Amino acid sequence: MPILPEPTEGNTEWFVHDRFGLFIHWGIYAAAARHEWVKNRELISDEDYQKYFDHFYPDLYDPREWARIAKQAGMKYVVITSKHHDGFCLWDSALTDYKATNTPIGRDLLKPFVEAFRDEGLKVGFYHSLLDWHHPEFPVDGLHPMREDEVFKAASQGRDIAKYRQYLHGQTRELLTQFGKLDIMWFDFSYSHLNWGWSTGKGKEDWGSEALLQMTRELQPDVILNDRLEIGGDIRTPEQYQPAGWMQVDGKPVVWEACQTLNGSWGYDRDNLDWKPTVMLVRMLIDSVSKGGNMLLNVGPTGRGEIEPDAVERLQEIGAWMRLHGRAIYGCTASDFTPPQDCRYTQNGDRLYLHLFAWPFRHVHLEGLAGKVAYAQLLNDASEVQMLEIDPDAAAQTVHMSGKEGVLTLELPVQKPDVVVPVVELFLKPGA
Numbered sequence: 001m002p003i004l005p006e007p008t009e010g011n012t013e014w015f016v017h018d019r020f021g022l023f024i025h026w027g028i029y030a031a032a033a034r035h036e037w038v039k040n041r042e043l044i045s046d047e048d049y050q051k052y053f054d055h056f057y058p059d060l061y062d063p064r065e066w067a068r069i070a071k072q073a074g075m076k077y078v079v080i081t082s083k084h085h086d087g088f089c090l091w092d093s094a095l096t097d098y099k100a101t102n103t104p105i106g107r108d109l110l111k112p113f114v115e116a117f118r119d120e121g122l123k124v125g126f127y128h129s130l131l132d133w134h135h136p137e138f139p140v141d142g143l144h145p146m147r148e149d150e151v152f153k154a155a156s157q158g159r160d161i162a163k164y165r166q167y168l169h170g171q172t173r174e175l176l177t178q179f180g181k182l183d184i185m186w187f188d189f190s191y192s193h194l195n196w197g198w199s200t201g202k203g204k205e206d207w208g209s210e211a212l213l214q215m216t217r218e219l220q221p222d223v224i225l226n227d228r229l230e231i232g233g234d235i236r237t238p239e240q241y242q243p244a245g246w247m248q249v250d251g252k253p254v255v256w257e258a259c260q261t262l263n264g265s266w267g268y269d270r271d272n273l274d275w276k277p278t279v280m281l282v283r284m285l286i287d288s289v290s291k292g293g294n295m296l297l298n299v300g301p302t303g304r305g306e307i308e309p310d311a312v313e314r315l316q317e318i319g320a321w322m323r324l325h326g327r328a329i330y331g332c333t334a335s336d337f338t339p340p341q342d343c344r345y346t347q348n349g350d351r352l353y354l355h356l357f358a359w360p361f362r363h364v365h366l367e368g369l370a371g372k373v374a375y376a377q378l379l380n381d382a383s384e385v386q387m388l389e390i391d392p393d394a395a396a397q398t399v400h401m402s403g404k405e406g407v408l409t410l411e412l413p414v415q416k417p418d419v420v421v422p423v424v425e426l427f428l429k430p431g432a
């Protein structure tokens with residue numbers, strides 16, 4: 001029996017089928033081009049950060065092109081930053097002047113985005129920052145860019161989180177009501193466990209998480225809520241690591257999604273060349289699905305509004321793999337069978353997929369599968385893979401001696417198929 005995750009309030013049915021999404025971090029930090037936390041890391045004041053706002057002119061921005069790139073990569077949904085921690089808004093919010101419409105580009109960047117991705121058939125979600133390093137009522141804390149400026153801190157003593165909370169809820173309402181049916185609402189993040197002595201972190205009381213959740217459920221009943229409001233949610237969101245197994249809460253498997261970067265940064269980071277190779281990225285996607293999870297893979301477009309070539313190249317290569325191996329990802333989940341070394345299994349009903357991270361010499365031995373497989377083929381070209389069941393008592397003069405009861409041995413070609421990760425599709429017999 002395949003493992004089933006705990007039921008969720010939001011509609012995660014499509015989500016656990018689709019498995020692969022695009023994350024986009026885009027804002028005026030793309031102009032600084034050194035990570036979306038640049039304001040925090042370099043202790044930049046509002047005045048000094050203003051130059052990025054004043055020079056934000058993404059003249060090459062073409063969300064239809066982004067949507068095509070995502071679709072071609074095999075991605076089925078997208079989550080974009082409506083606002084990140086620096087407070088800058090991509091849409092024409094009535095509640096602030098700190099938005100794209102007031103930069104040199106002079107227009108709402110979110111509306112056309114939503115339309116473009118929907119037109120390509122992708123589901124759409126917003127990442128919305130709970131933190132705001134620009135809002136005048138957001139109390140200065142240990143993560144705030146002005147945390148070391150004693151004069152600023154003294155002058156900010158009167159900041160009222162209730163007023164900020166009202167702004168946060170008001171903007172969330174705009175996002176939930178002005179863009180049609182939303183599929184994902186991804187709030188980020190809570191840090192009430194932090195304490196700097198002179199300030200504590202912020203969490204569910206500060207954000208009014210319960211009310212935010214209620215409003216979200218009411219306005220968008222199907223929407224999938226992530227888990228960073230500090231009050232649970234529909235999906236767990238491990239960040240920049242691969243969980244060791246299916247994620248659990250209170251001992252029960254839950255719906256989860258690993259969010260991952262291409263080079264370690266979310267926002268555009270010009271001098272960061274720590275690009276993950278395509279083979280690693282494909283393996284991460286497979287690894288997620290083999291553990292019952294999704295992968296949300298990020299790009300950080302440039303200040304001119306383009307996805308940089310290193311990212312496009314990788315997405316294209318992933319797309320080439322997905323074109324041939326999509327059915328080993330979509331609709332698949334963890335298998336009850338235990339894969340051999342350097343392999344992962346994904347499964348969709350009676351189709352079991354063996355993903356080979358290392359290509360062995362001629363044979364791979366599958367424990368517990370003897371007698372259970374009707375047919376086997378390489379997925380990339382539908383070429384038969386011959387199967388052997390070897391008598392464990394037979395003399396050990398042949399190379400393919402598996403030596404164990406219940407083992408199914410596959411005969412592989414010496415040459416690894418020319419794909420980043422080869423997959424063998426196993427057609428299980430009824431009741432296997």
Ligand code: GLC
Pocket residue numbers: 025036037188189239259266
């Ligand atoms: C974080 C970071 C961040 C990024 C995000 C993605 O907690 O603050 O910059 O947006 O996670 O998961």
